[in-house]
Amino acid sequence: MKLATWNVNSLAVRLPQLLDWLQAQPVDAIVLQETKLTDDKFPHAALADAGYHTQWLGQKTYNGVALLSRTPATDITKNIVDFADEQARVIAGTVQGVRVIGAYFPNGQAPDSDKFVYKMRWLQALQGWIKAELASHPQLVLMGDFNIAPEDRDVYDPVALAGTIHCTPEERAHFQALLELGTVDAFRLFNQPPKTYSWWDYRMLAFRRNLGLRIDHVLVSTALKPQVLACTIDRLPRKNERPSDHAPVIVELAGLTA
């Protein structure tokens, strides 16, 4: 079973690239972030033609998430249960017995901003909800754009970026808290090339210079950990014309087939 996450930064713009990518990487399920589409504009028919059932939660201009799966997802949940949120950031469903949670974590803008306060509240609520989800779904994958670089090795210049957004101790503590609930960072289960990132700024020729951050993650519950065969970041779509600023992350699990 292959799962993936990708912040597409506008599905209206990136739909052709997504369809191309799904042809090359026929994953069993993928979660998308920053679709930036209201629900009425979601391109479910094009994705159905490509062989995917889709669940989505959209809004105007910002955010928006979706869950695509080859077999229908069940027990769909939208946003964090019991956390009032006007922003469309989470979609969850059960796919082939695995609880798949796709999330677009708040950016936070700057540590002294109101948006950072919201990010902290959101992370706290997520933690409580994931704890409950893990209790009822031992086989769980939480993946998406976390907007957190968990360690210095996930950042192109840890000295210059120390304490800035994505790298603050508060954000990193929340990432650790998610691990302590009983999950592992699938990417770090394997030897990885150094300086592997999932996001590069559009400016500064950042991709060409590999000035990136690893902020898109796949957390796998401890019950699923023995089944993780691989976790990779696919840089190829970042080389497209008009690319998303994020690259997809793929995880492969053994022993789960449709």
Added chain:
DNA sequence: ATGACTCCCAGTGGGAGA
């Protein structure tokens, strides 16, 4: 370099992203 790019909604600029 307090920049740079790309998206959106706006509308002939500005906010947000990360």
